[in-house]
Every structure is written in structure tokens, then in C-alpha cells.
Amino acid sequence: MLFPAPQSAKVPPRVVVTGAGIVTALGLDWQTNAEGFRQGRVAFQPVTLFDVSRQRVKSAAQVNLPSDLPSTRLSKRQRSRLDRAAKLLLLAAHQAWNQPGWTPCSHLPVVLGTTSGGMSLGETYYRQAIERPRNHHRQAGRVIHYQPQRHGLDLAGAFGFSGPIFVIANACATGANAVGHAWQLIRNARAERVLAGGYDALSQLVFSGFDSLQALSPTQCRPFDAQRDGLALGEGAAVFALETVASAERRRADILGEIVGYGATTDAHHLTQPHPQGDAALGAMNAACQSAGLEPSQIDYVNAHGTGTPLNDSAEAAAINRWAGAHAPTLPVSSTKSSVGHLLGGAGAVEMAVCLMALQGQWLPPTSTLREPDPAARFPVVRQPTAAKLEYALTNSFGFGGANATLILRRWP
């Protein structure tokens, strides 16, 4: 039964990460990404997936997908039906699933965040429906596989588990919402283990959408730079195996880190623009701290949403300034979107992965494209690869529609 809930423990269980997978334009595995983020490598290239010849901006952090997908329970035919977004998700999930030694099971919830699911299939469907309305070849399959719940079912089929599939579509905050919701499912005794993550693939509609808003940088994505002129899009996925610490210890699984806090709020200011003082962002950070039982002064690093747009970064800077208070001048902050772009539905999950990498390796990922820090940011923006002593890291994710989400992670001893 999903309701009523089983009686939850008086003290909620601790939730740890025992498996993590990541795919970005930096690379297709954890180690390559960790090294890339540590060094602040920049991974943009001309877009070749669709026609950008008439767009204002022509580059993005496009992933070089491998020719073969990893071996799973999916048949060759099933694999051939996967769209680009499903492939990104499967690549990340394969790493996350195998790492903790999870085996096929029932009642394993999966929580995914995406903004556009299999949009490229939807685009193909539409073009064929308009250009050749009497040609029905492969159209039914596109209808089925376009929908993001199908991607959840593909994961269940690939790894042999079953359970409820939650697809949260809270725009660019949704990767963090997905992990946060999974955290709550475990804390509220709804599940002992959850597979969670976020993903999105580049698509023509979304690329054109951000270009039409003139939100894409015609130069280079430079979060928190005084002269910043927009964001850069990317694609990718990050997926995590989350479980109670008791469950992990029973299997003697390696623990990569702990999720200790989550907060989510809604900014009702405008559909696409944040409140200038970052009220809802502040609310999300405060809520995450409250759920973690932490003060801002205990946070050692903030992975900002930091898109590189003038409005987002000024609102987020205001929110971080207000939230950190006297701690701001010594609080390292960076945005790793300078390396891999804005992954939309994948952003929150990928940036959580970056925080785990930083906590594990005890380093700060730089915003390497920064030239002239925006004076509105009262905090130091990390610009060079830097070693650091980190116990807690906080990551922000904000999206269209005023979706705001914050996660707090802790180093595992």
C-alpha cells in the first residue's frame, strides 16, 4: 500500500548514496567526470544533433554517446528503441545500479527528474505527421517512447526491478527534486532503497526555446561574471542508488556520501524570472538547512545553480548573501555549468554528483571561465582547482515556473 504509510521511526533513518553514475559532455563515467570537474575543463562543441544554422547560438555541451550500450536485461530490439535521453539515463543508471551490488527486486521506487523526456521522438513524430500525414511508419512506437514514464519502465526492465515510477517535471530544479523526493521516501519509511536521478538530452525545441528567449550566451557561459551574457545548454544524466545506512551496512556496501537535507519552495514572482532578491531561493536553502539541522556557517561549499544569465546569477547571489550572512565572505561558491552547460532536468542530479566528488576528493570544482567576478556576489567564486577540507556541501537548483530546490550532502567518513 502506498497509503496509509507504515509507522515511521521516531528518528528518521540516515540516507546514504551507495551507487552513482554520471554522463556529461566531459565523459561517460565517474572518474573522467571527477577529473574534468576538478580541473574545470570546458566541454562545449558545435551542435550536430539538429540544424542550428539559423540559430543565434550554435554550440552546446553535447555528449559523445558510445556506439554500444552496456549489457542489461533489455533485448537488442528494446535497446534499438531507446531514444537519446533514454540512452543517457541508462548509461548513468547502469553505473549506479552495479556499484552497490543491488539485485533484481520488487517494490523498489524509481524517482526521475526530466524536463522533456523523449522530446527528440516527439519532434520526429510531429515532422512526419505534418510532412507525410498518411505515413504511419513507426509513429505508434514514438508515441509510447516519447513519454518519460517509459524511461522509468526501461530502467526497471534493464535491471529487473519493479515498483512505483515517479517522474517529476519541475523544470531545471527537477533533478534535485527527484533526489530530494527519494530522500523523503526513505526518511518517511516508504522505502528502504530508491533509485533516483535526473536527465535530459539536447533537443531542437528546447534549444530553440532558450535561443528565442536570448538566454543562450553568444560568447561563453561565465556564471557570476560581471560581464556574463547567458547560459549554455548541455545534456547528460546522473543517477544514484540511495538507501538507509542500515541497509548499506547489512551488505557492507561502499558509501559514497550522505544526503542530510532537502528544501523546496516556489517562486511565484514570474514564470521565467526569479524574484530579484532571491526570496524563494533563500527559502529553499533555509528549508534544507532546517531539515539537516545545520546553520549556514557549517556549509563548506555551495554548488550554485549559476546559469550565467544576468537575472539568475544576481538573484542567486542575493539569496546566498542573505542566507550565509557573515559567513558569505569565506564561503566558497562555484557553478560547474561553466564546464558542462545547463543540463536542465539533469542539472540538479549532476551537480549533486559534483558535490559528492568534491566531498570524496576534498577539492573545490572551479568556475574556470570566470574573468571578472560580479561585485554583487559577496562570496568568493572558486576559479582555480583548489584543495579544501569539506564536511558539508550544498547544491542549488532553480527552474522555470519558480521551482527551487536545495540539497545538502555530507562527506562519509
Place this chain on the structure above:
Amino acid sequence: MSSIVIAGLGVVSPAGWGLLPFCESLAKGEPLSTKELSRPGVSRPLTIRPVPRAAHRPSFMTHARLRRASPIAQHAAGAAIEALGADISRVNQQPASLGVVLCVLSGGVNYSRRFYDETLKDPTAASPLVFPETVFNAPASHVAAILGTTGINYTLVGDQGTFLLGLALAADWLSSNQVDGCLVVGAEESDWLTADAFRRFERRIVLADGAGALYLKRRTTENAAIELAAITNSYSFSSRSARIRAAHAVRAELPGAGPHYVLCDGMQGLARLDAAESLAWNDWSAPRLSPKTILGEGLAASAAWQCVAAIDALQQGHYRAANVSVVGCNQQAIGAQFVNPNFNG
């Protein structure tokens, strides 16, 4: 843990704007009239049941957020406001924290189609005003802005059963005191693109649009309302045989037909689509409601309408308990039970 009650209902449907025309249509029991929708390049039109234009323009439609919003946002807002009722002022002045869960299958397809069409023709002319409305959570954002709430707000995407996942999520938020109240809304809008897509699986399907909303609260001494008694597990499927097994699993989790029970199913009179649910519930001997046979297939809104119909039947004092069965089109079977604790038989 205090129990969860249904503190309000809201409906926008092919029957009209509000709970009253919805209930009147269900009571009448006759399928609502359909309309034709043209599809580019094909002479034969598609058939849908759209939401009729409101006789009097609801006042919330003048809100700045709805000036350019697509119909799904209007439907969601209409149902949400009706469900909140008098509590809207408590939310607005923010002494009460309100969660919002908005469930969609197809979402804002009107503007997505329009924007992509503009992109294909000339991306430099694609409207920056349209693009933000294509995002799945735009309707939920508009609802939050209209209600003046800054609380937690999720948009869930999935098949029809996702509305019941949304109810379970809302119940969790209430049980863990994250929110004081929670709106769960299922909303859709019709478009030739969606109607064309669904017709590939059943030629006689009639898509409908609109929204349904449930307003959930923790029980207090003041609200002697209908209770949410149970939500079954979500049983996923990706084949026809697994769909039948999933429907049976839901049937097995929900209590059997006792005296004064009613079943609100998701059948729509199309044998192929109804098969799994029909088999699972063929031994149900108590009364049944089948709103889709009257309203059409409203996707995420349909599951909301099923819940509203079930709860309304309990509120009328006709039944002690109502089971709701949802067998979605391509993801899951899931069920719920609502009870009337004040039923006197």
C-alpha cells in the same frame, strides 16, 4: 498519525466549469456530445470532447498569469480554486502552507506544437512568449501564483494512474507536517496532435480535456469529511499481459464489495482498452460508476474525475465506501479507497 480527509473538490470537464454540471452529467448518464477537430493534411476530422466556454468568464481568468497561458493552465486553475473554496484566503494570506501536486500525461501540448512549428519554419521568429508555456510545470506555476502560495509544488508526469501517485505524495506531505493542506490536480488540454497519437491505439477513442482537483487536509474536529482510506501499490506494466496482472493486483489489494460500496472504474466502453480492468473487476456485484463513458478519455484529468465522482457519491450519503480503479494506458495500475465515516446505512 491523523487521518487525511478530502476538504474540497473541483472540476472543469466537457460538462462545464464546476462540480455541478459534472455531477448533473453523470447523473443523466448519457455520453456528452463530441466536436470535430481538424488535422492538417487529412480530410477526416478527429473527434474530441472539449471543455465548453464558460457562460460567465470566471474572475480568476483575468489574472495576469493567465493572459497568455494555454487552456491546461485555465483548467487547472479553475479546478484548484473550486476545490480550495473558502480556504483560498488562508492560503493567500499565508497562515496556511499549501502544497500543490499537478499531474499530467500530455501537458501543455498546444503551445509545444505551436512553438516547434515556428522553430521548423524560422527559428529566428519562434515566439519567446510561447516557449515558457511549453514547460511541463507552467500550469502548476500559474496555479501557485494565482493562489499566492510559495510552498512545495511538484508536477508529476505519467499515465492516468499518476493522479493517485500524486494523492499518495500529498498524503505523505500532510502526514509529515510539511504542509497544512495540499491540492492534487489532474489536468489536460486537447489538441489534434494528442488526439492523433491516441487514435493509433484505438480508433474509436474520444479524448476529453479539463481538470479535476482534490484538496486534502489532516482531519481536525472541524472537518467531518470523506476520508482517504487507502492507495494501493502502483503496479507497473509494459505489455498487455502484464497490464492484466497489474489490474488484478490492484483488485486484490482493495477491499471486496461490502454492503453500500461503490466502484468508480476507468472503463470507457472500448473493449480492447477496457479488457484488463473488466477482467479484474468482473465479480464486482455492487454499483459502479464509469465517468469516462460519459466524459471521454481525459488522461490525467480522467483519474481525477473518477475520484471526484466517487467522493461526491459518498458525500451524497449513498455509500459507505468507494473504490477507485485506474488502469493507465502505458505505465501502471493503481487503486484508491475513500470512506464516509459518518455513513449511517
